[in-house]
Amino acid sequence: MALYRLTTTTEPCVVIREGDGACIPPDPANGDYAAYLAWVAAGGVPDPAPAAAANAALLAQLDALDAKSVRPLRAVLAGTGTDEDRAKLAAIEAQAAALRGQLTS
Template sequence: MYIVLSTGSVCRTTDNAVIPEDASNGDYAEYLAWLAQGNSPAPVAGEGKTDRLAAINERLAEIDLSSLRLLRSIVAGTAQQEDRHLLAGLDSEATDLRSELEGVMPAASERY
């Protein structure tokens, strides 16, 4: 299944790959063949869903960066006990966000 985005790109819902509108792109050609078989793309998610999905993805990226910094300090032996607690908190927050992400757009959380 696919969703046509406002940019003209297509989102493949099985893996949430964003496929540019480009005839030379193999994934886009596959989408066109899918359309030719009589299939129709799903409606675009509402603005609220799109905004929330973007916010979740942005926060997950921030968590990844913070976690990486904390893990480096742990490996280097320079971490404090509070760093370990902070890392555990970030991990818990990321788990909650991934659960919410699955509710906003199924299959999206598989990327994280």
């Protein structure tokens, strides 16, 4: 676990300090923000915002579905696809649509 965690917004705070949960605003005059910037400059990497981490996992699942769809899609496009190929594509698209619905902005 990192010392800081990013947030999904820029106001009122850009990072949360993990030790005490302090909300740190992006204000260069704020000593906590200056400490955070120094930590990053020294190589520190904050934990991602919760939504960003969840989205990364969802996007990885979508990539895996895309890879699964290549063979049946190629067959359908070539005119050699079977009903099984079309059913696979429909199931994959349904899974992908459900995952897309879980993505957060």
